Amino acid sequence: MESYIKKINDRVRAKHNEEQAKKIKKIYLIAGGLTLGIGLAGFVASFITFFVLFFETKTEDAFVAWMVAVPFILMIVAGSVVTRIGDMLLKDDEIAEVERLKIEEKQAIKDKKISKKRLDKSPLIGAIVGDIAGSTYENNNIRTKECPLFTKECKFTDDTVLSLAVYKAFRDCKGDYSNLFQQTKICINEVGRKYENCGYGTDFKNWLFSESQSPYESFGNGSAMRISAVAMFAQDINQVKKLSNEVTRVTHNHREGIKGAEATAVAIFLAKKKKSKEEIKKYIEENYYKLDFDYETLRKNYKFNETCQGTVPQAIYCFLISNSFEDCLRTSISIGGDSDTLCAISCAIAGQFYKVTKEFKNKAFEYLDTYLKGIIKK
Numbered sequence: 265m266e267s268y269i270k271k272i273n274d275r276v277r278a279k280h281n282e283e284q285a286k287k288i289k290k291i292y293l294i295a296g297g298l299t300l301g302i303g304l305a306g307f308v309a310s311f312i313t314f315f316v317l318f319f320e321t322k323t324e325d326a327f328v329a330w331m332v333a334v335p336f337i338l339m340i341v342a343g344s345v346v347t348r349i350g351d352m353l354l355k356d357d358e359i360a361e362v363e364r365l366k367i368e369e370k371q372a373i374k375d376k377k378i379s380k381k382r383l384d385k386s387p388l389i390g391a392i393v394g395d396i397a398g399s400t401y402e403n404n405n406i407r408t409k410e411c412p413l414f415t416k417e418c419k420f421t422d423d424t425v426l427s428l429a430v431y432k433a434f435r436d437c438k439g440d441y442s443n444l445f446q447q448t449k450i451c452i453n454e455v456g457r458k459y460e461n462c463g464y465g466t467d468f469k470n471w472l473f474s475e476s477q478s479p480y481e482s483f484g485n486g487s488a489m490r491i492s493a494v495a496m497f498a499q500d501i502n503q504v505k506k507l508s509n510e511v512t513r514v515t516h517n518h519r520e521g522i523k524g525a526e527a528t529a530v531a532i533f534l535a536k537k538k539k540s541k542e543e544i545k546k547y548i549e550e551n552y553y554k555l556d557f558d559y560e561t562l563r564k565n566y567k568f569n570e571t572c573q574g575t576v577p578q579a580i581y582c583f584l585i586s587n588s589f590e591d592c593l594r595t596s597i598s599i600g601g602d603s604d605t606l607c608a609i610s611c612a613i614a615g616q617f618y619k620v621t622k623e624f625k626n627k628a629f630e631y632l633d634t635y636l637k638g639i640i641k642k
Contacts, residue, residue, distance in 0.1 A: 390614055
């Protein structure tokens with residue numbers, strides 16, 4: 265009905281000016297109202313006549329009275345339609361509102377279906393586990409897989425804090441990522457400023473507590489360690505790259521910083537799509553980094569490195585040569601370097617590929633405070 269009225273509305277507006285259109289609207293309303301009124305009056309009169317004659321057993325006359333009512337019924341229908349058309353003429357906004365409500369209703373149904381699908385937080389949890397287990401070895405590299413993973417010296421660092429801040433930004437966007445850049449900045453400030461002494465690099469800390477907060481051409485590995493949420497929310501690999509760029513350029517607008525974060529997010533997403541390690545390696549080598557390392561050489565010679573290009577390839581390699589989530593964590597610790605960040609990156613991928621055991625998740629959560637646990641549980 266609305267679409268038919270809209271056609272009449274468009275036709276009237278095209279052929280007549282506003283004043284003439286208003287007169288046409290008035291004619292529709294008067295004609296429709298009169299027709300409806302006459303129809304109702306005639307129907308009521310015919311209906312009463314029918315009952316009177318029927319109860320007087322004048323069945324034939326009663327039937328004639330009922331037949332007389334039929335034209336009046338048609339007049340009621342016609343009058344209603346004409347009145348409706350007159351009422352809706354020139355009400356473009358009302359028609360648009362009806363269409364908008366229909367679209368919103370369809371979107372609400374779609375969103376409800378999507379929300380029923382449980383969000384897989386394995387990459388985020390993997391990154392947190394890697395950060396906490398690796399924290400004690402950052403300044404005390406150990407060149408073996410045979411090491412305790414969770415000790416009283418372990419703690420969450422900036423890797424966990426900022427990973428959760430980015431996750432919160434995605435969650436707060438509620439599926440609309442048009443303002444993800446600004447939302448990421450808001451959440452990094454909101455969450456990040458609560459943990460001033462969690463291990464931020466000097467440049468990032470200066471950015472966090474500055475007024476301008478302009479990106480500072482960083483290619484530090486901080487862009488990659490906080491990126492796990494991107495693959496959780498993205499629907500395809502092109503969106504992974506786009507969302508990764510939005511999240512990263514808030515601070516790390518150097519091409520290597522953007523590249524490191526994107527490579528990590530892509531590796532997690534490929535794992536999410538059940539790609540094999542061979543497929544993941546092929547894609548990373550063709551688009552980002554060569555991964556032709558040797559484990560024993562890394563274990564003996566790899567040094568502390570805070571850049572993306574000196575951390576991300578090694579972290580992805582540790583995942584590729586692992587045979588379980590725990591083995592990935594231990595392998596990452598064993599090569600040394602920036603252990604908490606390297607483990608956060610590799611274990612984000614491993615978390616998606618292998619899934620994180622309940623034991624590891626619960627153990628890591630013991631190191632988180634109520635506020636951080638509250639973010640991840642939403």
